[in-house]
Amino acid sequence: MSIYDTLNHEQQTAVFHTEGPVLILAGAGSGKTRVLTHRIAYLIEEKGVNPWNIMAITFTNKAAGEMRERVDKIVGFGSESIWVSTFHSSCVRMLRRFIDRLGYDTNFTIYDTDDQKTLMKDICKRLDIDTKVYKERAILAAISSAKDELISPEEYEINVMSDFSKRKIALAYKEYQKELKKNNALDFDDLIVKTVELFRACPDVLEYFQDRFQYIMVDEYQDTNTAQFKFVSLLADKYRNLCVVGDDDQSIYKFRGANIGNILGFEKVFPDAKVVRLEQNYRSTQNILNAANQVIQNNMERKRKSLWTENAEGEKLHFRQFMNAHEEAEYIVGDISKKVREHDGEYRDFAILYRTNAQSRLFEEKFLMANIPYKLVGGVNFYARKEIKDLLAYLKTVDNARDDLAVRRIINVPKRGIGATTLGRVQDYAAERGMSFYDALREADQIPSLGRAASKVEPFVTFIQTLRSKLEYLSPSELLKDIIENTGYVEELRAEGTEEAEARIENIDELITKVVTYEEENEEPTLSGFLEEVALVADIDSVDGDDNQVLLMTLHSAKGLEFPYVYLAGMEDGIFPSYMTITADDPTEIEEERRLCYVGITRAMKDLTLTCAQQRMIRGETQYNKVSRFIKEIPRDLVELGRNFEEKKLKEIPLPTSYRQMKEAFKQPAFVPKQFEVKKASGLDYGVGDTVKHMKFGVGVVTAITEGGRDYEVTVNFDKAGIKKMFASFAKLKKVQ
DNA sequence: CCATCCACGTTTTTT
């Protein structure tokens, strides 16, 4: 009995076919990750392939982490030398080694969307581009899609000669790349583009990596763009052992440049490709799967494929329509609460999925009121917060003095009396001499136009120089603490005394924790390493099944995940499918929305609820929406409609004050509900030695109560379940007389 | 040079 016996026939075919190009068309829930991990094991154990020669590429760090974990479990020896990583981090790793061949420094900085925007704004000003006519975002989007297609600024310029407004963009693109290089920075797209460029410019480097990665596997292949395709095909060109896994029905990133042609045309590029179809679904019930199949069938452009399952028929899908979005949210939150009370599942078994991030707000509000732990994925990125960006800018400045953006961000934070005028003069001086902004600052006393302002600059320069000299013997976390102390950043916030400032301090504490965690997890922690990790995290990466919380996220973020209970909220024409795609000329856009719907439905394992509202506030305006066309594509007999929603409102809750106030009141990390505070103030109604009752574990005796930061941690010796530690506010323990 | 106020646009999705 080998580990491969547990695979079905098609899965085995995919695992055993190790040589040459392979295309695995894997439907939702068909066990593709299992196939990939088993394939890696098979390569090593049966084919004698050196783990060192294997590479697996995913899109998110979370997916990479999960695969790594599973590979570690299944491969006995040498699994740590397999490269399991995302496109972006693979490229960074390669570039850190060789990018000097392209005239960049190997300690380059990675710009996020915020940085890009700041830089573009600057460029527009310089090029005299009116940002009211050409918005930075639009220009950046154009540049990004050019990069996705590997179109250089020069090529772009030639292509758009005839179009006036595009000529402007071409100009901006050129300037933008020039600035990036000057700042020794790369944006997200550059990470891939520059790697391809490197491969093309330096055959020896390409061959080095080709020999290194003789077996390459790519997950979520339907979401690769042209640049990523080129990256992969160049790498695989020598040994041709390329195995790609994907599902064209789950291609949902066209807006980000994903080229569905990569998967649809794989057999054209590799005529000798072995094609394997995984069509047995192990995740969902018949009903859920049937609904998904029926919906996706309305798309014209797709590979033939139909999912089936041996699972039970299961419950029917539920559909509910409400008067407004409040009732919708209340119903869903109430339903989850009820199901958990009735032991149908734990909080972690539930997920609410929606089309736009803005829809999350109401759910948050209701979860806070109902005191249910939840986790919001997405929204405002932790690393996009002001205080975090400020401190990171300090670290970046120390790490790479050529990053003008970072230097300019912090030169007057905290206030050093250096204003726009001074900045402009330094900038001019730097531009004249072709030096970096920071280098110009270092010789501030030699800039005649500065006058007295030069004396204000000096302490800043000295400070940075001191930090840099400490770089050798201070760890990143010590450096960060040094910065916080010397700038008085936290002190200043503390002096403010507002709740908002408190929240910022908490965020800073969290940043420190993250640096320390980074140092613990890496053998050779470096400042550059930390900054790089920070630049490449996605929201979804922080989702951890260990926390018992309801998950809230967009449909896009949910790809690749599964939950016993799924709620698809906001099933309305105009929301989902979005207004943009309904009104678009291009009919394929609606197909992409439908694929998104397919992704949503197939996340559910046993229970799927679809909801919509008749009216909904959007940007302060009330909208009236029809039921989503996708709902109508689901056969009626698969759906249970339910009586009109009559359940009592979540009891005795004072009417919601404004959302802002709510947030203020509960401003802990989002998932820590209010009750902590309440409980602490009022104390517990049981103590050590008392007998208590728990919903799930039954009766037990309290052996200890410790005071945690925000809650009491109670240790109980249960008659049946043994000793458990739990937080008082979640455990809902009742004293038994 | 800095703080405050108002107008505007933003939202479809993100590595």
Next chain:
DNA sequence: ACGTGGATGG
């Protein structure tokens, strides 16, 4: 409804 960023006045 909300936050950002520009304009304005101190």
